[in-house]
Each structure stands twice: as C-alpha cells, then as structure tokens.
Amino acid sequence: MREIYLAATITVFICSLGNRPQDSRFIFILVIFLFALIMGLMLYLVGTSVYLAVQPHWGHYDKMLKQLKEPGPFRDTVVSLLSTHGLYIVSSLMHFEPWHILTSFLSYLFLLPAYINILMVYAFCNTHDVSWGTKGDNKAGDLGGATKMIKFEKPNSSEDIGAIYQLNMQELSVRPEHIKSKRDAKTRQEDYYKLFRTRLVLVWMFTNAMLVIVTTSAVTLTRDNTKVKMTAVDKDELFNPYLSFIFWSVACLSAIRFSGSTLYLVLKALFG
Structure with a gap:
C-alpha cells in the first residue's frame, strides 16, 4: 500500500501543476478511490491490532488497564482513537445530534485522506494563481494574431501568377527588424508568482521527504520510548517517537475541542 500511496501522491502533483480540475476529473476521482482504499485498509489494521492486543485479557479489566x-x-x-472518534460520538450525543454520525461519519473517514492530500497538494501547486474564487472564469486567453500581412491581388491571366508569386516572395524574404521584447508589468508579476510557487513547492516537498526519511529510518525507531537510542533494533520491538508525538498531539487538540463544546453547552444551559 505504501507504493500505491506514493504513486497516487505523485499523480496528484502532476495533475495539479497547470491542469484544471475539470480537465483531470477522471484522474482525481481515481486517486480519491485509491486514498479511500488505503484508508479502509488502515482502519482494518488498526482495529485488528487493538483487538488482538486486547483479546488475551478480555474479561480481565485489571490486566487491560495495566496494559494501557x-x-x-x-x-x-x-488514546488517539478514543480522543478522536470517541469524543466525536460523545459530543454528538451531548448535543442530541447523533444522526450525522450514522449518515456521514463513515464517508468522512474514507474521504479524509483525499481532503488532506489532494486539496493541500493542489493548493501548494497553484499558489501562483491569485484568481481563486472567480466562479466561471474559465475563458481561454487571446491567442494573438499575425504580425505581418501582404496584399494579394487575384491574377487575371496565367502569366500574372508567376509575377505575383515572385513579388510576394521578395516581400517575405525581407527580414523584419528585430525588436527586443520586454516584459510588461503584468507579465513580470505573473512570473514572480510562478517562481514563488516553484520555490515553495520544492521546499515543501524536500522538507516532507526529509521528515519521512528521518522518521522511518532504523536509527530513529527505538525499543524504549523514554530515551531515543540511535541504534538499529528488531522490527518486533520498533517504536516511532514521531508517531507517538502525533498521536498525543491529536489527543490534546481533541480534548481542547471537546472542552469548548462542553463549555458551550454549560453556558447555554446557564444563560440560555
């Protein structure tokens, strides 16, 4: 699945550079299905991992709490799963609006990778386009016209055809004076936006690549999560401190949102 995710991400990058979503609709839909497939597999693996870890201690709640x-x-x-999905369900029940959990929560989970990957990549790859928000602005630009024209007269006889042809060839053989073109202010501004887009995308790509290399290298994965050891370890005892940081960050942010939601209900009950 890692290879499929990488291929889908590269496809999104290619389609986002210079292409309108209307022209690449089929490719984007295919990538959305690939991300949904990966998300479904991840949810299955997470659920299976938790089930297999809890199954030996099922019914022995003291051992389960000790394991936690x-x-x-x-x-x-x-902790990450309970702080996200669990708090969403609890908040919905507290507000007496659990229906969207039944109608939209599953589709939200499967489409979440598309929201994160496709929209973010497309936004970064189109930072040079400042016309976002102009609905229906899909008109093609002016293609320009001819810079040199000749006057052609209809010949009256076959002898005139050769003479007119030679005259026109002489006119066309004269090289026009070369005029050095200069960029106007609008073109310079557009080039600046595109250069800024290119630099931003390059920095974003390479920093993310460095993050992936560091967090997935053998020297970063450790047995003990209390002290990072710069040594390679067995795969059965791998621990990724970056993922641990992400999990607990998600838990803290979810707790803040849940506190705000609860505070809203309390203030509404007190002051109406």
Missing part, C-alpha cells in the same frame, strides 16, 4: 498504562505504541494508538 504501559508506555508503547498500543497505548498511544488507543
């Missing part, structure tokens, strides 16, 4: 207290990927994954 132990530092490690299992605890981080469970």
